[in-house]
Each structure stands twice: as C-alpha cells, then as structure tokens.
Amino acid sequence: MLTDTTLRNLKPKSLTYKASDRDGMYVTVSPTGTVTFRYDYRLNGRRETLTIGRYGPAGISLAMAREKLIDAKKAVAQGKSPALEKQREKRRLTAAKTFGDVTEKWLVGARMADSTKAMRKSIVDRDILPAFQNRQLNEITADDLRALCSKVKARGAPATAVHVRDIVKQVYAFAILHGEKVDNPAEDVGAASIATFVPKDRALSPLEIRLMARQMESVATYPTIRLALRMILLTLVRKSELIQATWDEVDFERATWTIPKQRMKGRNPHVVYLSRQALDIFVALHTCAAGSKFVLPSRYDADRCMSNATLNRVTQIVAERAKAAGLPLEPFTVHDLRRTGSTLLNEIGFNRDWIEKCLAHEDGRSSRSIYNKAEYAEQRRHMLQEWANMVDAWIDGQTYVPKLIAARDNANDRPIVLCCWNPVRRQQPRSRLCQLQVPGQVHKNLEAVK
CATH class of the missing domain: 1.10.443.10 (Intergrase catalytic core)
Structure with a gap:
C-alpha cells in the first residue's frame, strides 16, 4: 500500500513502471518523473483504464485519489464508465474558457459541506464574479487577484479577502485537473500577504x-x-x-x-x-x-x-x-x-x-x-x-x-x-x-x- 513518503521517493527509470496501492489503484511513474494515479476495471466485457490524476502540489493528493477511486468503483457497480464520463467532463470543461463558467462547474463538482458551499457561493457572487466572470482563465494574473483581495480587505473584511484568494486557487486547481493548460495565479499570492490572524484559543472557565x-x-x-x-x-x-x-x-x-x-x-x-x-x-x-x-x-x-x-x-x-x-x-x-x-x-x-x-x-x-x-x-x-x-x-x-x-x-x-x-x-x-x-x-x- 502506498504512502505519501513512498510516492515522494519514487524515482524515474528509463521506462514507465507501476507501483500498486490498494483496491485496484496504482500509479505509473514516467521517465520524466510524473506520478499518475490510475485504475483498471472491466465493464461490459471490456477492459478500461481511468486516469485519476497526477500526484503532487499541482495535482491531487493520495487521499483525494482514494476518494475518487471510491466514486469510480460506485460508477462501475452501476454499469457506468468513469473513464468515458471523465472524457465527457473534460470536453465540457475545455469548451468553457471563462472564469465564470469554470467556477460554476467547480461549485457543482467540488466536494464540500453544504454550509461551506453556501458560504463560498456568496463570496463568489458578491466579490469574485463581478471582477473575473467574463475573463479568460489565462488572462487573470497574480496582480489582478492581489488587487481584488486588497479591495475586499479595504472595506474591513480581511477574512473574506483570504477566502477570495483560496476560492480562486481552488477554481484554477479544478480547471488544471480537468485539462486546462493555465498557470494558477493564486500560487503567487500568499495568504499571509493578505492578512494574518491570531489563532483562536478562547475557552471559558x-x-x-x-x-x-x-x-x-x-x-x-x-x-x-x-x-x-x-x-x-x-x-x-x-x-x-x-x-x-x-x-x-x-x-x-x-x-x-x-x-x-x-x-x-x-x-x-x-x-x-x-x-x-x-x-x-x-x-x-x-x-x-x-x-x-x-x-x-x-x-x-x-x-x-x-x-x-x-x-x-x-x-x-x-x-x-x-x-x-x-x-x-x-x-x-x-x-x-x-x-x-x-x-x-x-x-x-x-x-x-x-x-x-x-x-x-x-x-x-x-x-x-x-x-x-x-x-x-x-x-x-x-x-x-x-x-x-x-x-x-x-x-x-x-x-x-x-x-x-x-x-x-x-x-x-x-x-x-x-x-x-x-x-x-x-x-x-x-x-x-x-x-x-x-x-x-x-x-x-x-x-x-x-
């Protein structure tokens, strides 16, 4: 069974090779060192392979890959092809080039508690979409995001400004995961550069x-x-x-x-x-x-x-x-x-x-x-x-x-x-x-x- 330590220590070889995890999932390691989660399954008498995603800061974690594996197994049990569905989703996402379109798909597809989704959607509608909705993903820069966060902070809402940065980061990570070839502008905007907070440790006696x-x-x-x-x-x-x-x-x-x-x-x-x-x-x-x-x-x-x-x-x-x-x-x-x-x-x-x-x-x-x-x-x-x-x-x-x-x-x-x-x-x-x-x-x- 794989661990994060094992994955970080996988070294590239002259040819692509595999390393097994559990429940049928494995990773392939390319000669360039790219580690990719995959899952083989049989459906209607044919063998299919689902590419779950790349491992690393720009991709997905081991825990996230295992969550996606559970979803894939459920789909197979229902007679659905997770690989074909991912291809369809990739085509749908590729057709959506604006930040607003991708954000809408992220809100639908991201896994989060209902209360968290409601809070983030309110920030998206109030603060982010008015600035970025109709802009192409590759047009939004770190300076643009930094300026938006500063504007939100200036109205006395530093915590919301940090949420703006975090949401934009997650939207871009979602887009990259589904095949968009863009840089994530939030990677160059540190949360600490927007606002810092004293840890909450209040407890009543x-x-x-x-x-x-x-x-x-x-x-x-x-x-x-x-x-x-x-x-x-x-x-x-x-x-x-x-x-x-x-x-x-x-x-x-x-x-x-x-x-x-x-x-x-x-x-x-x-x-x-x-x-x-x-x-x-x-x-x-x-x-x-x-x-x-x-x-x-x-x-x-x-x-x-x-x-x-x-x-x-x-x-x-x-x-x-x-x-x-x-x-x-x-x-x-x-x-x-x-x-x-x-x-x-x-x-x-x-x-x-x-x-x-x-x-x-x-x-x-x-x-x-x-x-x-x-x-x-x-x-x-x-x-x-x-x-x-x-x-x-x-x-x-x-x-x-x-x-x-x-x-x-x-x-x-x-x-x-x-x-x-x-x-x-x-x-x-x-x-x-x-x-x-x-x-x-x-x-x-x-x-x-x-």
Whole structure:
C-alpha cells in the first residue's frame, strides 16, 4: 500500500513502471518523473483504464485519489464508465474558457459541506464574479487577484479577502485537473500577504460558565436561544449543525441525535449521544417548535431555520452586560462554547480520542485517524453525561467529581487506566488509578461567586 513518503521517493527509470496501492489503484511513474494515479476495471466485457490524476502540489493528493477511486468503483457497480464520463467532463470543461463558467462547474463538482458551499457561493457572487466572470482563465494574473483581495480587505473584511484568494486557487486547481493548460495565479499570492490572524484559543472557565448562565437569564430573549446555547455547550456540536437540525434526526427513545453527512464539515454522518440534560432540552425545544420540522425555526417563518447571526448577538450582549456589572467574563463566541468543552474535558483527563470523536474531528495529518475507526459509543455517552453533570454543578455554584471509566487497548488486549490531571505536578500517574480532582483554582473561583 502506498504512502505519501513512498510516492515522494519514487524515482524515474528509463521506462514507465507501476507501483500498486490498494483496491485496484496504482500509479505509473514516467521517465520524466510524473506520478499518475490510475485504475483498471472491466465493464461490459471490456477492459478500461481511468486516469485519476497526477500526484503532487499541482495535482491531487493520495487521499483525494482514494476518494475518487471510491466514486469510480460506485460508477462501475452501476454499469457506468468513469473513464468515458471523465472524457465527457473534460470536453465540457475545455469548451468553457471563462472564469465564470469554470467556477460554476467547480461549485457543482467540488466536494464540500453544504454550509461551506453556501458560504463560498456568496463570496463568489458578491466579490469574485463581478471582477473575473467574463475573463479568460489565462488572462487573470497574480496582480489582478492581489488587487481584488486588497479591495475586499479595504472595506474591513480581511477574512473574506483570504477566502477570495483560496476560492480562486481552488477554481484554477479544478480547471488544471480537468485539462486546462493555465498557470494558477493564486500560487503567487500568499495568504499571509493578505492578512494574518491570531489563532483562536478562547475557552471559558467553570467560573465563566456560571457567570454566562446567570447573565443569560437577565437577557431579554426567547427561551429557545438560551436552550440552544446550553445545547451547544453540552453536545459540543458546531453552531450550524444545531441551527439546521431537523426533528427526524433526533431519536428520543435511544437518546441520540444523528447529523447527516451533508451537514457535516467532515462529510461523514455524526452521532451525538445525548445526556439526560440535553434530552430534556430537546423535549423543551420540541414544544417550542410548534410543529416545525426544524429544531430551531425562524420566528418569522416556521419553514425556515433560525438565522446564523442570532446566537452570536446574544453572546455579545451577555458579555457586555457582564462587563458593565464588573464581572470577570471576557467576550466569547458561540464556537468558544464548543472549544470550552474540548479544553476542559482534556484537562480533566478524559480520553483524547473520545473527545475528538465527540467533536467530529478527523486529523488528516495523522495516520492514526486512518486506522482508528472506533466510535467509542459507550465511552462518549458516559463522558457527555459526566460533562453535563459538571456544567450543572458549576452553574449551581457546586463542584462535581466525574467518574472516569477505563478504556481498552485492543491491540495489546489490556485495559488502559485513566488518571486525573495533576494541577500541581502537571503529569498523570501511570501505575495506579487515582481519584479525579477538579483543579484547586476552579474551587476558589466557584466559591468567589456563590
């Protein structure tokens, strides 16, 4: 089976040769050193070869090639020829010479979450197409792109300016992949030359969780808003995943919420194991929804979900009120609630793999994520219940010592003992099971607001 290291180390020879991967895919290495992914298959009694794409920065990655292989196998199983379809698509794309035409095809063919596609399309329509729509691909230069990004940044939208650069880069990569002989102007426009951003690492402390809940009660807003923010904190889902949720995703009997892959950033379905507290919130939201298919319907149209901006406005008001009252609650966003759960669960000592699964994170940089397909259903359900119990206790000005359970190292058939984070020595004892203690500073902070 091929790896990126293996592919980078393939050396050209006097004649083209092959190197096999898995599931029928292989690469050919030309005398000039070009590495190309291919797939042989039989369809209607004839042998065909699909050229998946070239490997490298100007082509596709190994992971992307394997995704395209899966699509090709599905097509063959349905009696379709992926090689002929690629030729048809290449002819269609070759006929489209303008940036606008290629961008339209990219939006249809690129694999991305629906929420990401909607965000990118809005940027394409508002910022990119007015400048580039009718221009030939080979007419757009790096200076043109740099000028467009500067214009967007000048109106106070540096993050959007970086998105403009990234979208143009992907559109050109799509065109090149489908046979266009053009240079990618975005390659010469570094993202850092447009804008730089401070990494986001805001996580609320147990004290701030208590203060947030207190201030939330005094904000003149709908109960559904308070419930939604509490739900994000308890389940660690993304804001869009909750706002766009529908009732057919929630199983009250099994206490699960299954988010379909179309709405997930990682393009895989995600099961959220609901704590008793989260289940109670869903029951309350179901009553408030009054028959709408959406968990959080719009106040103005029950057939639409709540606006993405609604929750952000409330968190801003909460932080402003806390500041006016002299309370130690720094500004925070809705996404910071998700990061809060991840940070505190890691500090307390819960298994990192369980936390990452709850967050629906896939670490593409690590081979660990490729082979670790465990779902940890029982462990995640237990951990989220303990997390909900802790949040309840903190809001009430109490402390709660969560119950840790042992994981199992299936490779060595032995239990893994989970121990607490030691706030003094900052290390985990490895040889014995110890009682988990919430760091002492947390106790002091909670005592201060009782």
